[in-house]
Amino acid sequence: MPQLPPFLLTVLRSWLRRHLSAWTTDPGTEPWEYKVVQMVAQAPPNADDASRRLGGSLSAEALRSQFPEYYASQNGRQQISDFLNRLGDDGWELVQIQQVADLPLMLFKRRKRLASAGGVAMPEAEQPSHHAEQPH
DSSP, X not given: OOOOOHHHHXXXXXXXXXXXXXXXXXXXXXXXXXXXXXXXXXXXXXXXHHHXXXXXXXXXXXXXXXXXXXHSOOOHXXXXXXXXXXXXXXXXEEEEEEEETTEEEEEEEEEOOEEEETTXXXXXXXXXOSSOOOOO
16 A cells, blocks of 8 residues: 555544544543545556557456456445455454545554453454555
């Protein structure tokens, strides 16, 4: 994922400070963890363009048949839905969508889950996730 320019990071940090305080819990209750996802739109891959860039060494039909998951017609709404469902399966709840300089940022939260590792509790966020991946 491309890095945000410094001024956008400053705006995002300021916004998070103001708004996340509303989501904090009382002392003694389980803490929250947060995830920020930047949605980036990009044109779907085009097998004809790829074939031209390869100088015709592979035809568009060959590219489509060899890489169907990459060159298949993709439903953007379904991809977003699948992505959100994977996050939901991991316990993340979408709590806010914020536009920052025309970049939609989605804010998720979930209760921080603790897992025991050799008698030492460590946040589950440090463990690899099995479902959620960044959208393409």
